[in-house]
Amino acid sequence: MNLNSTGKQLDVFDGKARVLHTGTEFGCVHPSDSNFANQFERIREISGQDRILAQKLGFNTKVTPISGIDELEQGKVENFFRTPIVSDGVVVSLTGDTLMKIAVMIMNADCGTIEILAPNGEIAVLHGGFDNIDNKDGTSIVGNAIKYFEQKGFRPQQLKFRVGESAQACCYGLNNPAYQSQNEARRDKMVQDYGSDVVRPVRNLPRSENGGIGFDVSLIAARQADLAGIRDIEVEGLCTSCHGLVSSTMGTLDSFGTWYSNLRENPVNTKTRGYGMRNAVVVYSR
Ligand SMILES: [Zn+2]
Incomplete structure (x- = not known):
């Protein structure tokens, strides 16, 4: 196990949760990649997590609470689970008291991952792309997650909000x-x-x-949280597209810094390969 080959690991929400954000040194994490099974095992080992859920993404604003394993689909490899339907947001539990306790992984390249924590240990893990927070149907995944917690009896002032690295x-x-x-x-x-x-x-x-x-998609998401009444808001300002790059390589496609970036990937290569290079953002209980 080589911890140095991951992009970033950090404790969030006063140490209640941990976020692992793999990067280019770790290598691509995509279910269509021939090395996926090996990469998935590395992530399980580094995070110490047994089972990992990766929701199916479609740039929608759906937020699905997960109560148990029977609500999930078996993924391509053992211990890898998917939501049966496309839902860019899920809610799980850090304690296992009210919802399923399971690590959540989003395979991304530029979109931030948003987490919202409630006092009962429930955590929403949301895909934070522009269309997730400003959807054509007029809704936001941030708004929908806050609505979910309000329906459970929490006030926005009791929630904690953070958004991780993304293309700024x-x-x-x-x-x-x-x-x-x-x-x-x-x-x-x-x-x-x-x-x-x-x-x-x-x-x-x-x-x-x-x-x-x-x-500034992260800031827009944070403003949505603020307007809804959340007071505990944290925004990670690192840019996934240019962090770790020198200016002379900025204009060269397929040049990556710390993280794989959809903005920097050559669309021709993506099309030929059939999938885009992805980092993994994994959120789990400490
Ligand atoms: Zn940048």
């Missing part, structure tokens, strides 16, 4: 000229709802081309 506005934005008017409308809506500081020009290639509009 230095790199992430929308710059497709074909969608310019939609992108500008989305910018105006974000500024109106969450403040002028959630939007700024993209600084780094490739999205700085064509005047990319940069969105």
Whole structure:
């Protein structure tokens, strides 16, 4: 076991939970990758977790509480479980008292992972992409998770919120000229709802081309939590796209720093391979 080959491990929520964020040195974590079984075993060993749940992702805002193993699907390898339906958010328990106690893994490349902890040990683990928090159907995965906890009798002031590393506005934005008017409308809506500081020009290639509009997705998610009444909010500011890169390689596709980044991956290679390079973010009880 080589702990140094992971991207980052840290204790969160006063040491109640731990987050492991693998990176490029650890290698790709994707169920379609031929080395997946081995990578999955390494993650189990490093995290000390027996069973791991990875919800099926589809950039939706669904949040599903998990009560037991019979609600899950067996995944590609032993001890690897999936949600039967696409649900970008799940709620599990750090203690096993009210919901299932199981580690949750999101295989990502730029999207932040959001965790919301309730006083009873229930933790929501959410895919934090732009469409998750600002969906076309008008909902947000953050709002839906808070609603879940409110229905269980908790007030937002009792919840703790954090969002991990993600592509920040230095790199992430929308710059497709074909969608310019939609992108500008989305910018105006974000500024109106969450403040002028959630939007700024993209600084780094490739999205700085064509005047990319940069969105600070982590900050938007945090503002949603704040507007809902959560007071304990933590935002990790590291950028998954440019962290660990030097400026001379910024414009080169398939050049990765600390983390695999969808922004930096050559779409042609992704298409040929059939899947994108992924990090794993694993959230579990300490
Ligand atoms: Zn960046």
